[in-house]
Amino acid sequence: MQYEGVLRKMQTEMGSPIQYYMLFEDDFLNVNQLLNKEVQIEFIKYQCLNCGKDLPIFRQGFCKSCFFETPSAGDWIMRPELSTAHLGKEDRDLEYEKKVQLQPHIVYLANSSNIKVGVTRKSQVPTRWIDQGAHEAIEIVEVPNRYLAGITEVALKDHIGDKTNWRKMLTNNVDDEDLVTWRNKLKEYIPEEAVDYFIDNNQETHMEFPVLQYPEKVKSLNLTKTPIYKGILKGIKGQYLIFEDNTVFNVRGSEGYYVGIGII
Structure with missing residues (x-):
């Protein structure tokens, strides 16, 4: 076939x-x-x-x-803190950027090879976690736009990693972690603009891969x-x-x- x-x-x-x-x-x-x-x-x-x-x-x-031309490859894709649609400022195509940036976003913790912080649109949960090979993940904040998610991720990166070791993830050489404890520990580092969006009543989501x-x-x-x-x-x-x-x-x-x- x-x-x-x-x-x-x-x-x-x-x-x-x-x-x-x-x-x-x-x-x-x-x-x-x-x-x-x-x-x-x-x-x-x-x-x-x-x-x-x-x-x-x-x-x-x-x-x-x-x-270097399409709006779906702007720098704000990889670096959400560079998002400007909430200010009405265009990067490559303001209408596209409003559509993507001005919607609920999640800052999360995921455990693929180690615990890392990340950002995704709310509509992409749990897809984003699956794509990263995470066997467990949890939401930290849910904010109304990509910029707020981006500055929260930047602040948390000083206290926890933001990269996945893909080789370690693929060999399944990973440990379980208490993500609820990690989420609560990181709360004090959330920027003032986003702290009101902190989620404190959720549990880990677990993924089983084939x-x-x-x-x-x-x-x-x-x-x-x-x-x-x-x-x-x-x-x-x-x-x-x-x-x-x-x-x-x-x-x-x-x-x-x-x-x-x-x-x-």
């Missing part, structure tokens, strides 16, 4: 375990059904997620020119260097496919790659 199309981050559905889907233009694939099967991934061409041209992908699924075998030492698949790869799928965690030979493939990191996926 063969599927073909441009890679985008896998869609997910909360469950025990989490369900993963690859969506293509004319088809979709429930990736969980490929566990224990031999899968072939073949890189065919590039397809920028913005202009659709066959140009090398620069970052986030975009070719270089689109990355993994049959974790890699002992991860080997990352780069489709530009290895355009055809075959392997037996043993798990899915975060946005990674995990194969029996310890190879891992970052689907989100390969957005904008047009591929063929065959089940052998």
Whole structure:
């Protein structure tokens, strides 16, 4: 069976375990059904997620020119504290920025490889946690716009990390933590503008990933260097496919790659 199309981050559905889907233009694939099967991934061409041209992908699924022009790749995406739509100030496209920035946002703690603080739109909970491979997470504050979430994250980063060790996450070398205790401990560092939005009555959310075998030492698949790869799928965690030979493939990191996926 063969599927073909441009890679985008896998869609997910909360469950025990989490369900993963690859969506293509004319088809979709429930990736969980490929566990224990031999899968072939073949890189065919590039397809920028913005202009659709066959140009090398620069970052986030975009070719270089689109990355620096499209409003969905503005600096405020990665650095929410740079958001300005609440002031009526445009970065690249004010209407787009208002739509994304002026909605409820969550500042959270997630435990993937270690406890980290992060920001996401409320509508993206728990999707964001799943994408990061977090096995547990908890909300700290819910604020009305992205800017407030951003300055809260910046303040908390002085007291807790904001990065995930993806190799550690994929080998499942992680410890459980009491996120409620961590949330309460961090309250005193929340900026004055956001402290009234603190959440003090919630519990951890736990995620169960469809993994049959974790890699002992991860080997990352780069489709530009290895355009055809075959392997037996043993798990899915975060946005990674995990194969029996310890190879891992970052689907989100390969957005904008047009591929063929065959089940052998």
